[in-house]
Amino acid sequence: xxxxxxxxxxxxxxxxxxxxxxxxxxxxxxxxxxxxxxxxxxxxxxxxxxxxxxxxxxxxxxxxxxxxxxxxxxxxxxxxxxxxxxxxxxxxxxxxxxxxxxxxxxxxxxxxxxxxxxxxxxxxxxxxxxxxxxxxxxxxxx
Ligand code: SF4
Ligand SMILES: [Zn+2]
Numbered sequence: 214x215x216x217x218x219x220x221x222x223x224x225x226x227x228x229x230x231x232x233x234x235x236x237x238x239x240x241x242x243x244x245x246x247x248x249x250x251x252x253x254x255x256x257x258x259x260x261x262x263x264x265x266x267x268x269x270x271x272x273x274x275x276x277x278x279x280x281x282x283x284x285x286x287x288x289x290x291x292x293x294x295x296x297x298x299x300x301x302x303x304x305x306x307x308x309x310x311x312x313x314x315x316x317x318x319x320x321x322x323x324x325x326x327x328x329x330x331x332x333x334x335x336x337x338x339x340x341x342x343x344x345x346x347x348x349x350x351x352x353x354x355x
Pocket of ligand 1: 294309310311312325326327328329330331345346347348349350
């Protein structure tokens with residue numbers, strides 16, 4: 214079961230089955246202590262981090278680095294999908310996939326926050342020219 218962990222040196226928060234061996238923020242080894250979700254939320258809300266559409270573009274580019282997929286080169290498609298993703302965040306609270314409908318079961322809806330785990334999509338899996346359901350991420354040619 215996933216739990217919350219806090220680095221006792223730099224207050225880095227981690228959510229997962231176990232804490233990282235080395236804190237990715239301060240580099241200290243074996244620095245995490247388990248905390249309540251309340252403590253994790255409070256520590257995490259200390260600094261409001263502005264995150265614009267441009268930041269998201271940069272984030273998804275970075276996310277593809279070293280991965281078997283890349284962001285599509287179709288600029289119009291990117292614009293359209295990102296507009297949908299940000300509309301969903303404004304209207305429904307999270308960056309839900311622009312091609313699918315949230316079902317209002319939060320645990321289920323988390324599966325369609327962009328980027329989702331599209332590696333398992335029929336449109337991607339095992340296909341040489343596979344892509345995520347909406348075509349935002351495309352498998353790199355070998
Ligand atoms: S299908 Fe593509 S656009 Fe939709 S959430 Fe997944 S990664 Fe994002
Ligand atoms: Zn740390």
